[in-house]
Amino acid sequence: MNNEKPVKPTLNPSDHLANERTFLAWIRTSIALMAFGFVVVKFALFIKQISIVLAGKVILPGKGYSATIGIFFVAIGALMALLAYFRYKHTEKQLTEHTYQPSFMLSLVLTLAIIIMSGLLIYYLLPSI
Incomplete structure (x- = not known):
């Protein structure tokens, strides 16, 4: 019979610091999108x-969706x-519970959103060339 207590795994500070750095990178990117x-x-x-x-008059080609596009970028940055x-x-x-499983869903969704926004922006800008 073994009377030893189970050893609780120690927390690795570098994992937590890496998580914070990743969070700050996402925040910087969101601020950049909002600023854009x-x-x-x-x-x-x-x-x-x-x-x-x-x-003496407004001279703009097309319908002028710049405000809509800009607001969309700000909204995506906030989201x-x-x-x-x-x-x-x-x-x-x-990390605290030692059950970490990587998830790529957020990265995939935001990447697709930015690709779609870029495509729409290219479509909008092509007539002005």
């Missing part, structure tokens, strides 16, 4: 205002920050 969206919206507004000043937080907390719990 903001610039797209404000640049469209700037072009509209400068055309009024120079020509990305929220999902990054949930992924961070879930991974932290798995």
Whole structure:
């Protein structure tokens, strides 16, 4: 009969620090997407205002979906920050319980969203070439 207590595995600080670095990378990326969206919206507004000043009327080709595209980028960036937080907390719990299983679903969904947004942006910009 063995009377020894089970040894509780020790927590590895480098795993937790790597999880935090990954979370911060997701946050930086989400901030970059939101900043890009903001610039797209404000640049469209700037072009509209400068055309009024120079020509006395709005001179913009097409329907002008820049504001919609910019707002979409800001929304995707905000959603990305929220999902990054949930992924961070879930991974932290798995690391603490020593049950970590990698999940690539968030990466796949966000990659597909960015590819779709890029395709729509290319489609929108092609007529202006």
